[in-house]
Every structure is written in structure tokens, then in C-alpha cells.
Amino acid sequence: MTTYTFKIKRFNPSEERSPRWQEFSVKMEPMERLLDGLIKIKDNFDGTLTFRRSCAHGICGSCAMKINGKNGLACQTLIKDMPEKITVEPLAAYPVIKDLVVDMTQFFAKNEEVLPHLINNEIPPERERLQSSHEQEKILQSITCIMCGSCTSSCPTYWADKEYLGPAALLKAYRFIFDSRDRAFDERLGRIIHAQGLWRCHSIYNCVEACPKEIDITQHITEMKRLEVKRFFSRGKK
């Protein structure tokens, strides 16, 4: 057992004017997760500490937060990989509801903008719409997104301009644009190729660093940029 210091950014907007930092000393086993530390604090030190968690196994995306200056999932961060002083903050760029809980309305609104559902008006086959393994591979990485919001909240472009779609929504757009079963290719591209969409990405790679599912988000966005440049030059022809 080693004692770790958790420095947590606390904020209750309905009662406080500005956020404050609070420190807790917690005894932790090396194989425990950061989330266990937060639960210990809530159980033993301060019951008012508020954070989201659900599955605690890196699938629901609820416990995304800024850990030592970098976004990630609390349930996927092992204590043994941490220094003895751990700084925990809510995800940046989203309004704080309380402590580590942020309002993700904006985030999901961006997701809606790119039509996050299959569009195909053809009569469905008797069983499922089939995909070859090659076609599946094309979208394999992008479908593993758990929508935790770590990427969009790590993006300096998004901090500056909340109208920007952000990496998560662009990745979702990719996931359907390159889905062989989808039929709304043009409409989907039309929804992202404006100044506050695809072209706002400046290849900073913070999203790739932050993604707990290790999705190469920038690569996906770049691929769509290249697709659009190709379309630009082939339009006049035919």
C-alpha cells in the first residue's frame, strides 16, 4: 500500500463562484485503478465528491476526465502508472455541472449533426446487410469509439471555437461515409466539408493522444480531407 495524493478540482456552480482545489491522501494498491481512488474518497472522506461512472470497464465512457493534464478514463488508468501526486479535473471545454461531471449536451449535438445512423432506403435483404471483411476493416477502428468525449475536449481548436464539429463527430462521419452499407455518401460529406467542420482540423494530434480506445482519429479525418481534395479535382471531368 502506498499513499497517493489526489488533487481534485471541485466546483459546485449553484453554490460557488469559482472552482477550488482539494487534496486527499488515499492508500492505494498498485493494481487498483484511479476510479477506485475516487470511490474511496467518496466513501471514506467526502461524500459530496461527484463524478460519473458506470461500467468501470472502459466501455461506457462515463468516467472520462482530465488526469494529470491529459484526458482519459479513470477506470482505465492504473495507479501503478501514476506519480504519487495525481491531479484530477473535469473534461475541459464542456460546462461543469458539479465537480467532475460535465454537461455533454454540445458534444452530443455535434454527433447528431453528422447523422449518426445508417441511411439506406433499399429493400433490406432477408437477413442482415452483408459486408466483406475488407469493407469491415475500413471502418473497424472508427466503430470502436465509445463516445466518452476525451478527444473533442482535448482539441485546442475546439477550445477556441465551440462551433467546430470536433474529432468525435468527424470520426462518426467517417464511420458512415466509408460504410459499404450506407447510401448517403454525398449528404454526409456535405455536412462536414464546411469551414467549421473538416477544414478546422490542424493535425495537432491531441485527440489521438487522449483517445482511451487508441483510435487514430486524425488519420481518419485526414483521409476524408484527401477524399474531398480528390473530389474537388475530378468534379469538372467525367
Next chain:
Amino acid sequence: MRYRLQPGSFAWIIHRISGIALTIYIIFHLYFFSGLKDPVISESLRKLVENQFIKFGEAGLLLTVIAHSFNGIRLILLDMGVPTRLQKTLFFIAALTGGMIFLIGAWPILGGIH
């Protein structure tokens, strides 16, 4: 906003600052040199260039240009399909080669050894 830096975000900050600086520099550069045909202005400019302080400024300009250019090359390569896992490697290659070219380039500007 405090967020942990990594080569990609560091390069982005440098790229922005150097880009803004260089564009502002173009304004002064063209403005001053539009007077080059006037012999009096031309003579005073020639004297100015020999000033030691201006020489350091010139070396700084070279560094800014090199930083912006080399990261520019890095970004174009990444746009053309160099995989993301190489973005940091490319950053260090750009910094290293850029730094060497700066030293070689700044030597004659600063006058070398007298």
C-alpha cells in the same frame, strides 16, 4: 487552458506564432523595401543591415522561417498519408535538420569568426 503538451500540439503552437510573426514581418519588409529606389533610403537601409542588433534580428527571422517551413513540410507529409505513429518522429527530424540548417545559415549572417 492547461493541457499536457506533446510534439504535435507544441508544433502547432510554434507554427501559429511563427506564422503570425512572419506575416507581420512581410508588411514591414515590403514597406521598407518599397523605398529601395530612393538613393538616400537605400543608403540608410544598407547601414542598418550592418548594425549588430539587426543581424541578430535577421538570424531570428531565419529561425522563424525555418521553424515554420519544416513544420509545414511535416504537416504536408502527414496530410499525404504518413501514418500518425510517425508524427513525433517527424517532429524531431524536423527540429534536428532545421536546427542544423539554422546554424549553417546563421553563421555568415552573424559574420562568422573575425
Next chain:
Amino acid sequence: MRKEVFEWFFLRITGVILLAGLSLHFYTMHYGGPAQTGPNWKTFNFIFLLSAIYHGFNGLLGIMLEYVHSRKLQKIFEGVLVITALILVGFGFYILAA
């Protein structure tokens, strides 16, 4: 929609032109390269100048649009940038026409 893709692509093209242009420019002005005279050099310098101003001011415009959010202010800044760029092109042509 077509405007954005063109701008994004052209920013890279002008970037490459600038790299070549700047290398030659530095070589001539600071490291004793041959004087740039003749019509070919003139054409080259015109393209170099236009690339520099396009690249620089488009970059500034992009940064401004990211940090300024009021539509009215955006229009004002855009106007200032475009006018400054045009004046600079004028200055540049005046120097090069000598």
C-alpha cells in the same frame, strides 16, 4: 463548400512555392547568390510575392475566424486583412516593376 477545399489545398501549394522562393531569396540576398535579373526572375518573384501574401493572410484569416466569434467583428477583421493584403501586393508590384 468548394471554397474551403480550394483554400486548404492552395495553402499547401503556396507553402511549397514559398519554400522554394525563400531558399532562393535568402541565397541571393544574404549568401552572395547571383543577382535576380531578367524576365524569368521577374515572373518568379511575382509568383513568390503573391504566394507569400496569400499564404500569410489566409493563415491570419483562418486564425481570426477561430478566435473571433461575432459575425460583425469577423466581417470587419476580414475587411482589414483583405485591404492590407491588397496594399501589400501593390507595394510588392511597385518594387518588382523597377
